[in-house]
Amino acid sequence: MNNSSGRPLLTLGLVVHPDRSVLDSVRVITRYARRVGAVVVAHGSDAERVGPEVVTVAPEEFAERVDVVISLGGDGTMLGAMRLVVGRDAPVLGVNHGHLGFLIEVSPSELEQALDRLTEGHYTLEPHSCLEAGDVTAFNDIVIASAEPLSSVTLDLEVNGLRHGYYRGDAVIACTPTGSTAYNYAAGGPVISPSAPAVALTPVAPMSGISRTVILGKDDHIVLRNPSQNVPLIFSVDGTPAHPLQPGADLSVRLRTDAVDIVRFDVGTHLQRNRVKLSLLDLPLRRDQLVELIPQPLREQAERLRQSQRPADWTR
Template sequence: MEEAHPTHYRFDPKTVALIGKYQSREISESLSLLARELERRGLTVIVEKSTADSASSPEFDRWERCDFAGIGQRADVAIVLGGDGTMLNAARQLAHYCVPLVGVNQGRLGFMTDIARSDMLAAMDDLLAGKFKPETRLLLEAEVFRGGEKVASSLALNEVVVDKGPIGRLIEFQLYIDNEFVFTLRSDGLIVSTPTGSTAYALSANGPIQHPQVSGIALVPLCPHSLTNRPILVSDRNEIEIRIRQAIDSRAHFDGQVTFDLRTEDVVRIRRSKFSICLLHPPGYSYFAMLREKLHWSELPQILKHGDQGDD
């Protein structure tokens, strides 16, 4: 079988965009350091406008600032410094432009940001030599309909969530897949997760971990008022429809960053987007090694420090 994503590929970037977590001094320092290094190597550097505007250093005045549309039109690659939240925002903003993304982790877990800050400059050798491995990640496209009219839409790389609002009452909804009725459920809500999002909110709700190359979408109930409702894995070719039957206060969330208030009788329609995201991984990257590290699999119990009391 032909490898879907070859290890080496044609990659000769001339313009690199830098995107960082807003209002973070540490991120500003890393961005400045990386920008100078890329400039030294003869590349054109552009900095995402809000990132540069929130930076504390006047040094950012030396580099051109662009909004995401400008980055999408000009950049050959975008390097994202921060955590998964920063990467999620960049992915949604740049999905229409097919700009590959590289993640430098300065957040917490960093499931999508492969490169440690300490390895950032050294990693540029392999990146610019075309040794990074491309991987395609699917996106969800969600639309909200009210009275037959579309009132909201968004892309999501991790998940689309329909859930209760701050009042805390259960919501009731019907689930349809390809126009076929599946069930009616009273619960806190439902997570519709991509393979990328399977290690995010869905994981906390006992959803399955999906390898990124699995062509599936997970439907994970949130605190169902039932003993038998369990996560369901469906094809990414299916269209998912959530029909709100009773909800005093409910919302739709897209990657936990974009929200929309829902009403009774609203319909949330979710399908795989025609757009996708390309992540670039450094040489030696392994999805399962990443899981072992981030989720602390196979670790032995820690030895108690001197003076701690433990069981005999």
């Protein structure tokens, strides 16, 4: 589809939260699209959730058409949007309709301004790596567990064709640097800088075998093998429904760098917000360090309020 000058129209693709109402943000986006002469598309399954002004298309057409993807939801919605455009020249802009939103910089109240900055080119692109395992892609993690509840998992580890021992415990997590602050962190694994092209393998409640996190590089070929002859395992990708890992089967995992770009308007603000969110997950910060996380204008406002509420003779 072209405009009157013959140039292709900008196509914005919407990926929306399955439950939360996002119509207010959809209206902001469709108003913006009318103003700049863009087209807004979404999956046909989301037709009732995005309203009549949004063109609905088949999933395979969606990935082919979009120039920018806008995710309206939380981190789960954002991860799903990122998986749709792996390896394509279509950055993802996240709008937080969820809870913590580690990946997401823009709130619904900031969306209109963010779209204007997008038009003006006042943004940067933040590349994200992913894990590829066969035909599945994970931006956070792949978690391998037993198919039977309350049962342990045994996995052999092979790296670059060499065997490196085995895991036995509740589960094994393979994660990207982005996913290192999720289940990996809860299981005692390290927080990895997004600038590090690395994969972390972390056992959950290890009973024997490898008991610590193993960090591997982007060029390492990782194989996690189910050594059993009769016990099936399962693995989940970014928390989505599980896939089977049959007895004797291998799960080959590789890190793909620069798989998707995320739109960033203010990297410093995003990092500051994430630092606050991480502090809520019990990172070891002192009280004075927590105070540093509060923006300076709010600190000054709080101090003025405290001074105004002191009794006139408080120094006596």
